[in-house]
Amino acid sequence: MIVQIQGSKQTGKKYWRSLEELADTTQFKQWVAQEFPATAEDAADGNSRRKFLNIMAASMGLAGLTACRRPEEHILPYSKSIEEQIPGVPLRYASVFSLGTRAQGLVVESSDGRPTKIEGNPQHPNSLGAASGFAQASVLCLYDPDRSRSVLEGGKASKWETFSESLKAQNWGDGSGLRVLSQAVNSPTLSALRAEILTKYPKSAWVEYEPINEDTLLAGSALAFGQRLRPVYDLEKAKVILSLDSDFLLHDSPGLEATRGYAKGRRNAEGLSRLYVAESNYSITGAQADHRLRLKPSEVLGFASDLAREAGALPQGLKILGQNDKFGKWTKSVAKDLLENKGSAVVIAGARQPAEVHAIAALLNQIIGAIGSTVNYIKHERESMSAGVTKLSEDLTAGIVKTVVILGGNPAYDAPAHTNLAANLKKASVIHLGYEVNETAKLAGWHIPEAHYLESWGDALCDGVASIQQPLIEPMFGGKSAIEVAALLAGLSPKGFELVKSHWKLDDKSWRKALHDGVIASAKDDFVKVVADPKRVDAAVSAAPKLVSGMEVAFFPSATAYDGRFANNGWLQETPDPMLKLVWDNAGIISPKTAKVLAVENGDMLAITVAGKTASVPAMILPGHADETVSVTLGYGRKEIGRVGKDVGVDVYPIRANAGMGFSAAQIVKGSGHHNLVTTQEHFSMEARPIVREAKVEDYHHHKNFATHEDEEIEQYSIYGYHEYDKGNQWGLVVDLNSCVGCNACITACQAENNIPIVGKDQVERGREMHWIRLDRYFSSTSEDENHVASEDPQVVYQPMACQQCETAPCESVCPVAATNHSPEGLNDMAYNRCVGTRYCANNCPFKVRRFNYLNWHKDMEESTKMVFNPNVTVRMRGIMEKCTYCVQRVQEAKIQAKVEGRRDLRDGEIKTACQQTCPAEAITFGNINDPNSAVSKLKKNDLNYGLLKELNLKPRTSYLAKLRNPNPELA
């Protein structure tokens, strides 16, 4: 069977979004019946309609009086002109965004002095023009009104000058009582300052700590190669990829270039790469897998070593999991496949796994000839962060440490549980540089507001690529950077720009070039030649703890809050988790089988106990998750934070200790109580229509037209007929389902570009989320049974869904006020100022992609947050319908620019929609379908191209390329 269409009568795959949909529960049916479930009467603030009418009457009266005079508006020109600054013309600056131990090169757009939009820097090898969701959302953090605004001394407002005077007056002698605790030092300037401080205070110590770190990865390479190295992958070359619990497309991403390379390997139907994933949680990398093995996290080591022994990377020995039929078949087939693809296969180990798994991955890479081809290693001298922070805590307990200078981060919240750091910090005087008055700031004698990366000079070095972090705006709330505070400690003048510039010692021309390009050096020459030592690894593997039975807990970074630092970012909080579609919460993810064993349903509390400490986490059932394991996401349950993130979700750091930073054995029982988890997975359901299409690659070679051959051929009548769609620019878009990895970056990019509001958990529960792009996640399983039981191993397909820009748009014909109309270029235009909010259009939209502003979501927005708005897009009021416009503001600007330059035609690729520009996988292509040579036209001619709901004669301008899977016949 090749055609696997949802709802198809033939025994194909069945696609569903949630277990409720599969079981066809009453609750699900209600969701489907009511696309817009409740009326505007039940406003969040409790205003009844009567009260609303009262308020309206009063404001009408006032409006009547004030309308007699025309409101005065002012024009405030500069006093003196600023070079290159033209009002209304955005400027772009290259900069760099550090997150944990990684950095992404960016190009940041400044609209009249306000940074408004983040894009990737095409010249930066770690971003290649794409930007992650975190990078996209980081601009909102800049304008966060809850940021720390003042230097605090013992909780009372003070001044930077007072602080620097007091620091200068300190006498630390040889520094034996001084410790510096910073976030990962990616900055060469900060690194140099660290050396200077350590020279000045030889007995002091500088500890780097990130809760999401690469300790085991570096320890693994030390075990295999004898030196601390970081792997750099070239996945475009890889024909066979094995992930050992690595979510390399999202959480364990070495850089966006990994996603880019992987996606390229999936677009080529002739040489489609094959992905094996062995993992516990269902990650987005697992969703891409051709074969996915569900394992407890502790079993990965057993699987990896069995595989290595099978492949000959490790000496023969006792197989740990080999007895089990399923694992035996897996190790044989995967080992064979890897060895058959020497030089074009690669093994990637995940950050949660112990050093031994990373070492085995290195050995496997050696034996399959990956090193030097699909993977290279680069020196990365970074000491173990967990060990460092443990040592610091011991020194604090021993009373050796008198002063701790904390440069950024929130260690009191996210340090390993066994260190008891928050309590121990009280024994010393603490100086805290932080972005917000957080848990750590509350313990500090001095708190200094930290400058955002868009406000301060800095630099970053990641995998041999150095970039200058260029600020776009003066610190909004007088913040200082880590570099500046470190300089003060070192006794230097704390001026960020001079520190960075003097560190790089570039002549004026090269300095300007470095700023302009955003890249200083290239990575390639830093690759080291390495040989792995199987004996050492074998000894370590043999000594490693063997399998233990019982429940386990695994810790994951949050796709929204990361480690907790983005908890106050509304854009991220409201972005649905890629797999769970959960918003404004974290959860303990368990398999349906484990849920049955524990007798819990979605939202029931789980009591997870590790080493005597218990966390109470709401359960969330995910088909495809490993049994006897609960996966929890970090970064929630913040107590000392701004209004957005306070008390959202639960804090699981108390059960994360050094012995199990990735995962550990745990006692898990049903706890008491229930928590309301809100997901978007059933919202705007497409109800069993053939929306997602996929096939095995070998079947595709026999039936090239599988994507469209089931479409009904109907006579094409249209009640529209007045547009000449064969003339001029005709915009179209293609989404390649083979490339889309479901990383959510497009959702945040769209939110930033189009001024999309956030609505809050309560309103999402009512189905009022405003995202223009809905990233549908479908589970699928081949089941002949119709008894609505979820497969234990369902596959997952992602499909981004936004306005399809139908040529014969059903929304247009029902609008009573002609607020939505067709443009001659094939766009379904939306004139917001005309819309009266009948919602007829949304009711008539077969794709359910229109969004209605039930309330004025911007009402309580602080002035500082308004600075993030894109000036080229209308901010919509309550009562207005909105939807994707193909970023028509970008289309118009490009057309006008072409006109100014005297060009008649636009160049292909000149206009990029926001989602397309940020997509690390290059899954989205936009352009003129009237131009036969445009990239989008070529894709539309591809065999895999299909439009949705052809039987409705909608002629959507968005189409999809059907997904191909490349399963191993031996494992199928």
Add this chain to the structure above:
Amino acid sequence: MALIFPKHLDAIVRTLAPLLGLGALSGIGLAFFATLPDNLEPGYMPVQPVPYSHKLHAGNLGLDCLYCHSTVDKSSFAAVPASQTCMNCHKQVKKDSESIRPIKESFESGMPVNWLKVHKLPDYVYFNHKAHVNVGVSCVSCHGRIDQMVEVKQFANLSMSWCLECHRNPAPNIRPVELVTKLDWKPEGRDPADIGRELIAQKHINPPTNCSGCHR
């Protein structure tokens, strides 16, 4: 049931009712007429903080519009010049005049001059100067004879139908690009619309009339 009002009131009501109705109707009509863009918008002339005369500078002295409004062909905004631009001349000319004191103060203090906006479009209209000026729509088409105004006042009603009038038939308002700031331009012996039509054909000028042309 007893009657509340005496019978003879009927006559009064019968006389007054049509009068009241007529009054209400004419009230509505008046309100409608008074709020037409044509009656509401043109002629708006706020008092500016600096008594700057366009008639003197652009008319009598012959300064080109682009000397001050230098971004008009580069940006959507036709920026009001920085105080620095004024001081280019006024460092020498009339440097002690009371009228230019606010400019001088602004130049020295770095604070902007608080000009009042005359031509105002709603926030949901994305008018773009650069798109118009670069295809040969003259300043005069929308702003009138600025070079004859001592104080700037609004010339056109700036309503949507007024915009569309030109977008549907641009020929009368298209001229050679180099002449856009020549407000008194009159081609000798030719209809300007003919020249406009030639230019439209030559440059493929095709102004949008769909929603997203101006609303985003």
